[in-house]
Amino acid sequence: MKQISKGDPPKVFSDWVAKEKPRSWDDLHTSKSKPVYEGLVVALRAEQGNLCCYCEQELHDGKTHVEHFHGRPNPKLAYDYGNLHASCNGDKSKCEDKHCCGHRRAEKQKESYGKLVSPLDGDVELRFKYDEKGEMQPTKQDDGIAQSTIDILGLNCEKLKRLRQKTFLDIQYQKPTMTDTDFVEWIRRRLEKNSDDHFSEFWTVVDFFFGSRATL
Numbered sequence: 001m002k003q004i005s006k007g008d009p010p011k012v013f014s015d016w017v018a019k020e021k022p023r024s025w026d027d028l029h030t031s032k033s034k035p036v037y038e039g040l041v042v043a044l045r046a047e048q049g050n051l052c053c054y055c056e057q058e059l060h061d062g063k064t065h066v067e068h069f070h071g072r073p074n075p076k077l078a079y080d081y082g083n084l085h086a087s088c089n090g091d092k093s094k095c096e097d098k099h100c101c102g103h104r105r106a107e108k109q110k111e112s113y114g115k116l117v118s119p120l121d122g123d124v125e126l127r128f129k130y131d132e133k134g135e136m137q138p139t140k141q142d143d144g145i146a147q148s149t150i151d152i153l154g155l156n157c158e159k160l161k162r163l164r165q166k167t168f169l170d171i172q173y174q175k176p177t178m179t180d181t182d183f184v185e186w187i188r189r190r191l192e193k194n195s196d197d198h199f200s201e202f203w204t205v206v207d208f209f210f211g212s213r214a215t216l
C-alpha cells in the first residue's frame, strides 16, 4: 500500500457541497451532479498517481470506486475529502477467487472499522513486506492491524500475488543486463511519476525489492 498525500478538494466538488448541502452519498449520483462526481474522481486519481489506494493497480476510466475510508454513514464523513480515496473495482469478474479492495471491503464494512491501515498513515509503506512469490505480509509478525488489512481487503488474492510476482521477476530478469549504477538509476526513474503523472503499478513492491528498502 502506497502512502497518499492529500491535497485540497477540487473546486467543483467543494463548491457543489457548499451549495447543495447533500444529505447522503446518493445525492452525488444524479444526472445533474455527474460532472461533480467525475471531477472528484479525476482529482483523487491524480492525487494517487493513478494507483488504487489499496492494491496499487492502475485505475481505469469507468472502473474506479470512490472509497470512504471511515465509512459514509453521515453526510459529514461522506463528503469529507480527507476520507475519500480512489479504489479499483476489485475486478470481480476477472479475479480467480475473491475480489479485492473497496468493493470487497464494503461487504465487510462493520468488521473493518479500526482494523485497517490507512493509506494516509506516514508509516503505511513500512508496515508491509513481500516475498518473491508476490505474497504481501505484515513487516512485523505481531502487527495484527496490518494482517487484518490484507485479509479484509483481499490483498493476497491469486491475481494480485501473480501480478506482484511478475513485477518482481521482470525487474530481476533485467538486472544483469545493466551495471549496478545504471540499475540504481533505472529503478530511481521507475519509482518517479511518468510523463502522464502516473506511478507504475505495484510501486511498493519495486521499492521493497529494488529501491529504498532493498539491500543492493
Ligand SMILES: [Zn+2]
Binding pocket: 052, 053, 054, 055, 056, 057, 087, 088, 089, 090, 100, 101, 102
Ligand atoms: Zn485495488
